[in-house]
Each structure stands twice: as C-alpha cells, then as structure tokens.
Amino acid sequence: MSTKFDAIVIGLGIVGCSCAWALSRRGLRVLAVGDAPIGGGATAAGMGHVAIMDDSEAQFRLTARSAELWMALRDELPPEAAVDYCGTLWIAADEEELNAARSKHAFYQSRGVRTEVLDEKSIADAEPNLRSGLAGGLRIVDDSIVYPPVVCEWMLAEVTRRGGAVRFAHVANATRTRMTLAGGETIDAGVVVLAGGDASAKVCPWLPVRPRKGHLVITDRYPGFCRHELVELGYLKNAHSHATESVAFNLQPRPTGQMLLGSSRQYGVEHAEVEARMVAWVIERAKMYMPLIGSLRVVRAWTGFRAATPDSLPIIGGRDGVDEPVVATGHEGLGLTASLGTAELISAILTGAPTTLDAGAYAASRDFGGHGGH
Amino acid sequence: MGTETREVIELFIDGRSVRVAPGASVAAAVLNAGKACRASVGGERRAAVCGMGICFECRVEIDGVLHERSCMIEASEGMRVRTVDAG
Ligand SMILES: Cc1cc2nc3c(=O)[nH]c(=O)nc-3n(C[C@H](O)[C@H](O)[C@H](O)COP(=O)(O)OP(=O)(O)OC[C@H]3O[C@@H](n4cnc5c(N)ncnc54)[C@H](O)[C@@H]3O)c2cc1C
Ligand code: FES
Numbered sequence: 001m002s003t004k005f006d007a008i009v010i011g012l013g014i015v016g017c018s019c020a021w022a023l024s025r026r027g028l029r030v031l032a033v034g035d036a037p038i039g040g041g042a043t044a045a046g047m048g049h050v051a052i053m054d055d056s057e058a059q060f061r062l063t064a065r066s067a068e069l070w071m072a073l074r075d076e077l078p079p080e081a082a083v084d085y086c087g088t089l090w091i092a093a094d095e096e097e098l099n100a101a102r103s104k105h106a107f108y109q110s111r112g113v114r115t116e117v118l119d120e121k122s123i124a125d126a127e128p129n130l131r132s133g134l135a136g137g138l139r140i141v142d143d144s145i146v147y148p149p150v151v152c153e154w155m156l157a158e159v160t161r162r163g164g165a166v167r168f169a170h171v172a173n174a175t176r177t178r179m180t181l182a183g184g185e186t187i188d189a190g191v192v193v194l195a196g197g198d199a200s201a202k203v204c205p206w207l208p209v210r211p212r213k214g215h216l217v218i219t220d221r222y223p224g225f226c227r228h229e230l231v232e233l234g235y236l237k238n239a240h241s242h243a244t245e246s247v248a249f250n251l252q253p254r255p256t257g258q259m260l261l262g263s264s265r266q267y268g269v270e271h272a273e274v275e276a277r278m279v280a281w282v283i284e285r286a287k288m289y290m291p292l293i294g295s296l297r298v299v300r301a302w303t304g305f306r307a308a309t310p311d312s313l314p315i316i317g318g319r320d321g322v323d324e325p326v327v328a329t330g331h332e333g334l335g336l337t338a339s340l341g342t343a344e345l346i347s348a349i350l351t352g353a354p355t356t357l358d359a360g361a362y363a364a365s366r367d368f369g370g371h372g373g374h
Numbered sequence: 375m376g377t378e379t380r381e382v383i384e385l386f387i388d389g390r391s392v393r394v395a396p397g398a399s400v401a402a403a404v405l406n407a408g409k410a411c412r413a414s415v416g417g418e419r420r421a422a423v424c425g426m427g428i429c430f431e432c433r434v435e436i437d438g439v440l441h442e443r444s445c446m447i448e449a450s451e452g453m454r455v456r457t458v459d460a461g
Binding site for chain 1: 433439440441
C-alpha cells in the first residue's frame with residue numbers, strides 16, 4: 001500500500017474508534033483496522049452506561065472527564081446513538097450501605113459532581129417497582145446511557161471524511177510504526193495504537209489484561225417499568241473482589257422500553273456461550289431488588305468479555321525504548337465510559353493536544369505488582 | 375370454561391365487544407376486528423405472521439399481561455385484549 005498514514009489504530013471497538021476519531025480531529029490521517037465489525041467486540045456486548053465512578057482518584061478523574069466529553073458530544077451524535085440522561089441510582093439495601101452512599105455523596109460533591117442522597121421514601125417514589133424496605137440510595141444526576149456501536153460508526157465516518165480509512169483484517173503483529181496483517185502485508189505509519197480489548201495481549205504479550213466474562217439479559221418492552229440506571233451498592237465490593245464469579249444487580253431502561261439486566265463477572269472462562277446458570281443468577285439477584293422482574297418476558301441473553309487489569313485501571317500510552325505499539329486497553333467494565341477520556345489522553349501523548357488528565361496513573365510503564373512488565 | 379357448550383365467545387378488544395366462534399385464537403379475533411397487534415420499535419404496525427408461536431409478531435396485552443402471543447391463546451369469555459390500535 002502506497003498511502004502513508006500518520007497513525008494506525010488496531011481495534012474497531014469504542015476505544016479504538018474514539019482514538020482514531022480524536023487523532024483525526026487533530027489533523028492526522030488515520031487507518032483504523034479491525035478483525036470484527038465496527039463497534040463489535042466487548043463494545044457491542046456492553047451495557048452502554050456512562051458512569052462517573054469513585055473506586056479510586058484515578059478512576060474518578062478518567063470517568064468524570066470522559067462524562068464531560070460525552071456531554072459535549074451529545075448534540076453531535078445521531079439520534080440512533082440513543083443518548084439518555086437517565087441518571088444512576090445506587091441502591092442501599094441497609095443502613096450500612098446508606099452510610100456508604102453518604103460518603104460517596106461527600107466525595108462527589110467535593111469534586112463538583114451533582115449527587116443526591118435518597119431516603120427510604122424518596123427511593124420508593126423515584127422507582128416504584130423497587131421492593132419496599134430499602135434504606136435509600138444515591139442518585140448521580142448526570143450519568144447517562146448511549147448505544148456504542150452507532151457512536152463507533154459515526155466516529156469512523158468522520159475519520160474517513162478527514163482522509164483516513166477503515167480496513168477489516170486481523171493484525172498478526174505490530175511495532176511502534178509498522179503493522180503486519182495476517183496475510184503478511186505490512187503497513188507503516190507514524191505511530192501504531194493498539195486498542196484490541198481483551199485480545200490485546202495477543203499482539204503485546206506482556207500486557208497484564210485478562211478476559212472477564214459478563215452475561216446480560218434483555219426483556220421485551222415495558223415502558224416506565226424503571227426510569228434510572230439502577231445499581232446495587234454491593235456492586236463495588238462484588239466487582240472488585242477477585243473471586244472467580246459474582247453477580248450484582250444492574251438494570252438499565254432502554255429508550256425502547258426494554259429492560260437491560262446485568263450483570264455477572266467470571267474469570268477463567270474462555271468460551272462465549274450463554275450459561276443458563278449465570279442467567280438464572282442474574283435474574284434471581286434482580287428479583288431481590290425488583291420482585292416484579294420475574295414477570296417480565298426475556299427476549300435475549302448474551303455475553304461479552306471485559307479486559308481486566310491487576311489494579312483495575314486501564315493501560316494508556318507506550319513504554320519508552322520498547323518497539324511496540326502505544327496501547328489503549330484494560331478498561332474492564334468501564335471502557336465505554338472511559339473511551340473519550342482515553343482518546344483525549346492518547347491524543348495528548350501523540351500530538352501534544354491539551355488535556356487535564358494526568359497520564360501517569362494509567363501509564364503502561366507503571367508497576368503492576370509483578371503481574372506484568374519485564 | 376365449557377367453551378364447547380357455547381355458540382359464541384364474547385371478548386373485548388380495545389374496549390369493544392367482539393364475538394368469535396369457540397376455539398378461535400385471540401389472533402383471529404384481533405384480525406376479525408380489523409386491528410393490528412403491536413408496533414415495532416420504529417412504530418410500524420404489526421400483525422400475526424406464522425400463527426404458531428415462532429415469530430412473536432402477534433403480541434398483544436391480554437387481561438393486563440403485556441406481550442402475550444395471541445396466536446397461541448384461545449379467546450375466552452370476557453377476555454380483555456389491548457392492541458397497538460387501542461386509543
Ligand atoms: C457485560 C458487559 C457490560 C458492560 N457494561 C458497560 C457499561 O455499562 N459501561 C461501560 O462504560 N462499559 C461497559 N462494559 C465495558 C465496555 O464494554 C468495554 O470496556 C469496552 O467496550 C472496551 O472497548 P474496546 O474498544 O477496548 O474493546 P472491544 O470492544 O473488545 O474492541 C476491540 C476490538 O479489537 C479487535 N482486535 C483485537 N485484536 C485484534 C487484532 N490482532 N487484529 C485486528 N483486530 C483486533 C477485536 O476484534 C475487537 O473488535 C461492559 C462490558 C461487558 C462485557
Ligand atoms: S403469529 Fe407468529 S408467534 Fe404468533
């Protein structure tokens with residue numbers, strides 16, 4: 001191929017598409033390459049919840065900055081992107097969880113994020129289908145939902161308009177400035193960015209990313225059954241315990257009126273099949289919060305793989321002196337949210353574009369506690 | 375419900391009384407009443423296609439339960455059916 005590209009981005013999921021799009025907005029000619037459809041991979045499987053999270057300061061900064069970028073983009077996206085500012089309601093089952101909600105509230109308030117603590121009565125008013133007797137909850141006002149595959153298509157259309165290109169192929173290996181396709185063809189560029197999701201370690205074997213399987217279930221249309229994205233407050237504990245299996249209640253009202261129900265987390269499972277046992281677990285867990293869920297008609301269940309890292313933070317950037325691609329992966333269950341912040345950071349690293357994010361916390365050269373690196 | 379002994383079944387489709395022969399499916403009653411069953415996500419009106427429980431195009435609300443496949447359910451006396459054409 002004779003055309004010279006400024007950058008190659010490997011992976012057409014939301015992270016790769018965001019990086020390609022951000023770089024092309026900085027004037028680079030970008031070649032986006034992937035071996036699955038645009039917006040496929042974990043991106044097609046995920047829930048599409050844009051959530052500002054507080055597990056760590058670094059996670060907060062990345063998700064909060066990303067949420068700002070999503071907000072700025074909302075009017076540019078096509079209607080099919082189905083953006084909805086429904087907000088998140090974290091549910092506190094008991095007094096202990098309500099105290100956790102209060103500390104989260106303090107954390108968010110001091111950082112300028114709009115939140116509200118709900119008591120037993122106000123959570124019942126906010127979501128009438130929740131069971132009675134819950135202690136309360138925390139509402140994150142500006143959390144939203146979006147349908148990522150449409151955003152991916154939209155981003156790559158802009159990349160193409162700006163002189164870039166999209167190519168469907170499997171990348172066998174890559175260095176900082178060259179990729180080799182499965183058929184042996186090589187393509188050079190100013191820089192290669194690897195955003196291959198949970199398969200990234202096939203190209204950069206040192207990457208400490210492990211696939212973490214998730215199941216989701218979607219119902220037929222029941223408009224008004226629930227209004228906010230609902231998440232149980234036990235979620236953080238479950239999500240970050242490194243137990244091999246866990247399920248946490250998570251319900252999202254789709255703009256169609258369908259109820260999207262999650263989610264499970266499993267390590268050590270390589271096959272993508274839907275497991276009846278896990279689906280049943282997801283539904284049983286949901287019934288503990290919303291008994292009427294059991295009467296809704298399920299139309300489909302599917303699975304996806306999150307790219308998990310040892311410290312639950314993504315890996316963004318390149319290692320000095322190593323001839324390998326710059327990477328953008330390891331977002332676990334937050335890659336849709338964090339994609340825009342990640343792209344801003346990649347753009348800052350590669351083109352000097354401004355960012356308020358500190359690259360150090362997500363650096364490829366950080367200490368993974370013996371899990372990665374040389 | 376002893377449908378064999380009745381000559382006609384009266385049910386209500388979108389509040390209007392409809393009479394059908396015993397043994398008729400709700401889908402048949404809905405078609406007889408000149409109505410569609412449901413709307414697609416895009417708002418297109420849809421009606422029964424396969425008549426055997428596979429395509430899910432014939433879903434209606436029956437006695438308060440959403441998304442019932444009308445081709446799989448026999449019309450019964452006093453049943454209340456709600457379609458996409460309900461006002
Ligand atoms: C069940 C579930 C629910 C989720 N819910 C949410 C949520 O509500 N909010 C949120 O923010 N995040 C959520 N996530 C996480 C989110 O979906 C992911 O973090 C995000 O989609 C990752 O995007 P990505 O572009 O890095 O990876 P992917 O979408 O997996 O894309 C990577 C692409 O790279 C391609 N690729 C890999 N290697 C190569 C190669 N060698 N050559 C060519 N192509 C290659 C793959 O084919 C793939 O298409 C969820 C994930 C799951 C599984
Ligand atoms: S007509 Fe196909 S399922 Fe009823």
